[in-house]
Amino acid sequence: MRIPRIYHPETLIAHSEIALCEDAANHVGRVLRMQPGQAVQLFDGSNQVFEASITQVDKKSVRVSLGEGVLSDNESPLNLHLGQVISRGDKMEFTIQKSIELGANTITPLFSERCGVKLDGERLEKKLQQWQKIAIAACEQCGRNRIPEIRPAMQLEAWCAEQDDSLKLNLHPRASHSINTLPLPVKHVRLLIGPEGGLSADEIAMTSGYGFTDILLGPRVLRTETTALTAITALQVRFGDLG
The missing domain is CATH 3.40.1280.10 (SPOUT methyltransferase, trefoil knot domain)
Structure with missing residues (x-):
């Protein structure tokens, strides 16, 4: 299974644990039915990506633990x-x-x-x-x-x-x-x-x-x-x- 990429609307900090926003939590928890221990990739619009692991899933929220941020610039020069x-x-x-x-x-x-x-x-x-x-x-x-x-x-x-x-x-x-x-x-x-x-x-x-x-x-x-x-x-x- 391809690792899902998830946008987070707030600044991400390496090695922290966060709750996904409502739309992302619904997609990960209800649509994809992912479970604790599975991997996701997060980005916050800063051109960094963070490998992350799901730590908790319930009916209304999903929490993930972030790894190190890595610069990943895929923007066109135009x-x-x-x-x-x-x-x-x-x-x-x-x-x-x-x-x-x-x-x-x-x-x-x-x-x-x-x-x-x-x-x-x-x-x-x-x-x-x-x-x-x-x-x-x-x-x-x-x-x-x-x-x-x-x-x-x-x-x-x-x-x-x-x-x-x-x-x-x-x-x-x-x-x-x-x-x-x-x-x-x-x-x-x-x-x-x-x-x-x-x-x-x-x-x-x-x-x-x-x-x-x-x-x-x-x-x-x-x-x-x-x-x-x-x-x-x-x-x-x-x-x-x-x-």
């Missing part, structure tokens, strides 16, 4: 901020999960003119919490030891207007540039992925006004969730640590 217009159903969850596996550092859910999802207030807050849990689970699975941030949802133009030194990219089916023609080196990218119906003409013009470069992935029309993963993969091959 810092990638994905701005994803919220998609329907489980497509958004899929995009978040796979984008993090591919190395995205930050994800901001966006609202645009053609966004088909209506979320606000408590429903939106619950979605954000759910998406952050998906980010944590993706890191536990793929071996990343830093947890990417799922930012609060915002309007498309407000996100585009944010100022930083990133290369700003927007996917467009009639663009004249491809990822392979972008100049080297690049360390920071803001990648905009539109909704299932695409960005409107006014929105595309707006992104250009904020310094976004239109790029083309290829001759075929991709679904929004496929577009995000294809673009991130191509960017990681070109500027990051894939391939």
Whole structure:
């Protein structure tokens, strides 16, 4: 059996004994049905991993004993901020999960003119919490030891207007540039992925006004969730640590 990787939201201290958080305890105790003496691996977002042994399991809690912390840096040299217009159903969850596996550092859910999802207030807050849990689970699975941030949802133009030194990219089916023609080196990218119906003409013009470069992935029309993963993969091959 593969040793489970578990995220702990508080700072871990070598050679201490701790209680796992509620979500982790439920997963270890009820889902995996692990018992005292079995091994787990913990990380706290500091790029360290700790080998640990379960010392106690009961209905509501799991306690573990930690070993020494070991630095384990699996982060890409490319810092990638994905701005994803919220998609329907489980497509958004899929995009978040796979984008993090591919190395995205930050994800901001966006609202645009053609966004088909209506979320606000408590429903939106619950979605954000759910998406952050998906980010944590993706890191536990793929071996990343830093947890990417799922930012609060915002309007498309407000996100585009944010100022930083990133290369700003927007996917467009009639663009004249491809990822392979972008100049080297690049360390920071803001990648905009539109909704299932695409960005409107006014929105595309707006992104250009904020310094976004239109790029083309290829001759075929991709679904929004496929577009995000294809673009991130191509960017990681070109500027990051894939391939």
